[in-house]
Amino acid sequence: MSDMANEKTVLQGHDPDMDVEHHLHMYQQMARIRAFEEKVNELYTGALMPGLAHLYTGEEAIAVGVCEALQLGDYITSTHRGHGHCLAKGASVDRMFAELLGKEAGYCRGKGGSMHIADIETGNLGANAIVGGSVGIATGAALSAKRLGNGRIAVCFFGEGALGQGLIYEAMNMASLWNLPVIYVCENNQYNEYTHYSETIAGQITARPQAFGIHTETVDGQDIRAVYETMNRLVERVRGGGGPAFLLCDTYRYHGHHVGDIDRVYYRSKEEEQHWMTNRDPLKMLSGWLIDQGLADQIIFDQIEAEAKDEIIAGAEFAINAPYPDPSEVDQHVYAE
């Protein structure tokens, strides 16, 4: 994998705001995630998908803004709400759907499912159903990268709910002590499952990494230009040996905690949801800005969204028609040879 790390060079020495093509690419990535998640919801409500899924809709700017600042060989660890991270890091739609439907063609041969998609070829060390469960893994991957001198960095995605678990503080402490190339990306979507974060988190979130001497920044997680620009700086700093960083992204989850969480008024209002969807939508914010700047027309966004939907429909169709794993698979891969 070490040769892959250098395949994509970081944009340097020019104003990224002027790169219309890259902005449209980021819009396309967000549109793919949005369409993917809407299809997942449809599959779930149509009883075509086993189990549950935790939709990333509304948070797309973080996954895309972060992963666009990374190289292919860089590592990410993801969460139960991880479809966006996987797609943004380069996973293909058809094998994602296949995994969600428990099919052999899936990224994990159907053994992982929605909450455990791993794709080593794109540096994705796996989504994790234990909130904060991957903080040690990402930090360990950073330790590897430093020891092996392969120039990679690790990004650990987690939600603000994970701030309630102790492992994160043990790992951040060691990352800072040993100057490890890891970026902790906290997606604060406001709710730990069904509870507002103000009821679960004392003090300031940013004070926590800062207490370990970790460089910490906060960004509007709905503004992909801000996420991408901030991440580029952090990646440069971390890859250059500057030690770990922490990026707090404020965001919002449009759907419930999972696809079955439909009745939400007991923990958040419809007005609040409407406010974020109308005024703080990451796709609208990017397309609106590009249109305002005279850099693009609405028609191009309609076209991107239509293409994304076509890709999603084809990917889901592939997965629906793909075979399940053979029963003999059940006790394969318990142990590595």
Place this chain on the structure above:
Amino acid sequence: MSTQSNNGRELTFGAAIREALAEELRRDPTVFIIGEDIAEAGTPFKVLKGLVDEFGPERVIDSPISEAGITGIGVGAAMTGMRPVVDIMFGDFVPLTMEQMVNQAAKVHYMSGGKLKVPMVLRTTLGASRRSAAQHSQSLHALLSHIPGLKVAIPSTPYDAKGLLKTAIRDENPVAFFEDKMMYQLKGPVPEEEYTIPFGVADIKRQGIDITIVATSSMVHVALGAAKILEVAGISAEVIDPRTTFPLDKKTLIDSAIKTSRAIVVDEGYERYGVTAEIASVIADGAFFYLDAPVKRMGAMDVPVPFSPALEDLTVPTEKTLVEAAKNLCGRT
């Protein structure tokens, strides 16, 4: 003792562990050790003393007192090209690592459809009778033996300790490695030449024909002591050490029980739901028609390990209690 060659050199159990680690650190640059007080201090038992001098603080890493954190870092490092040995000072601290061991290390390979792997060793201790009370005396190897995806080694001699630890480090899977802290000064033959011991191969520590005693870790020595006493009483005991609780060499255990027609399983973990239960069940299933008595289990008493020597000594199987149990099973009371 069948697998041991004896060229005259003897090492302590602790020195055998240190030698295994040093050889693997020398052989493979991706091997590193991480743990509390393992570098200059060389662990409280001094087992790792001197390793940092040869391999440096980047490969013998002194960590904060963060058992979950270092285990998680070990898992991540193992997934990305390293071979970490995570040192958990006392087996009683293994529960602090359980989320990372049970939900992460054990499952990564399976959940990823075989694409990711975790070649990591978690080294820790077991064993009571050190007057260390309830939180420094437990033998918790059954907890990890329960989890698919993990392997568990539990050596009883310096020879086995060295050979099994080298195998553990080279294994592509997460391995928990339990050392009885009371055995670190135990001496035994360890050849100079390179060797490893495969997992899942039990060792017959003593041949016998009347009763099979399956024993693990320090209980092997209790069993060998009991076997000598039983010999005087006219009972020939076979002592078998499975050496790994997973993979488990079922065949050797069953074959011995078929031969002797009686079996006792002795292990220092808590008796209930423990290693003795699993092994007794394996023997009962495999040797049922050849057994002249039910398979007897002897584990640690099902109480938190007490501090007072007067109480602690009651909680662990001894030569005396084992001899009594063996005689009972053989109808020689």
